[in-house]
Amino acid sequence: MNLRFTIWSFTALLLLFTSCSDRVKDNLGDATNFLKVTVDDKVEIYNNVSARWIAGGNSLEIRGTRDGSSWMTISILAKDNSVSVGRYTLDDSSPYDMLATYSRLENNQQFNFTATRGTIALSDDFTLEIEDMNEHTVEGSFSGTLIAVQGLNVIDSVVLKDGSFTTSINAE
Template sequence: MHIKSTIYAFLALFLLTACSKSVDDDLGESTNFMKVTLGDKEEIYTDVSARWIDGGNYLEVRGTNDGSSWVAFTVMSEVSRVPAGSYTLDDSSPYTILALHNRTENDVQFNFAATRNTLSTLDKFELKIDNINDRAVEGTFSGTLIYVNGEVLVRSIAVKDGSFSTKIEAN
């Protein structure tokens, strides 16, 4: 009986460690992605990266395909390294978010953004970092980004069903 329970325990441990895939593992190219619906168009970015800024107090994640469309967001902290968790623009946490989407249409560049304490109440951004370590990060995001000319709202764009998984570049 003792050998049988030892074999089951070993098998369970093997399956848990062999089949689990998270940021604790080194991410391969197949898990380096950003997927998001912008307005009514789904974008799948294959050129995705992240980096620590300011000694790890800021985390920047960005994705693009060919440079004509890209999404980036930065979580900023004055007090600590960015941990896993949920973040919004107007929460009372010490973390500030800057979210951007830039794209070119008919040779015109549009710069959509969302950040804390803007004049518009339309911009919003929600980010959930599910897993993070020194080497990789993964999570989900959504919101509404705005394009303004001075204080005038020109356009907004819905950001839906965003997800990402990428390595974090070394400083």
């Protein structure tokens, strides 16, 4: 009887540890709260990620920081509709506005990059795919080109690739 229990316990633990998702295999820590993105060919993993409902619960903001050296925020803003599972882009004809920001510190100087709907610059681009969401968690992927401007001139840009996140959603 004791041998059967030991074998059964070992099998259950083996199944538990071998069925972990790729996120855990990627050393992302807590698989239920992460943001990972390749910024100009450099992988960044954000260790402090959260989301929150804003503007009466219709709009959603996802934000993360990487040890205080870089920050990322993605906001989907809605007036009448609620954000839901789906694909959002800067130039679609949906009733949603989007704002994506990326900031980093280099040599004690902060650099800020954005992508938003309706800018004069045509070089910013951003796509967000919300793949799974309920009132407590959100999961998705993203990519795009964020720009830094001075007046009407684009002075710099960053390319975001293979972005993915999973995080809990807090109340407003």
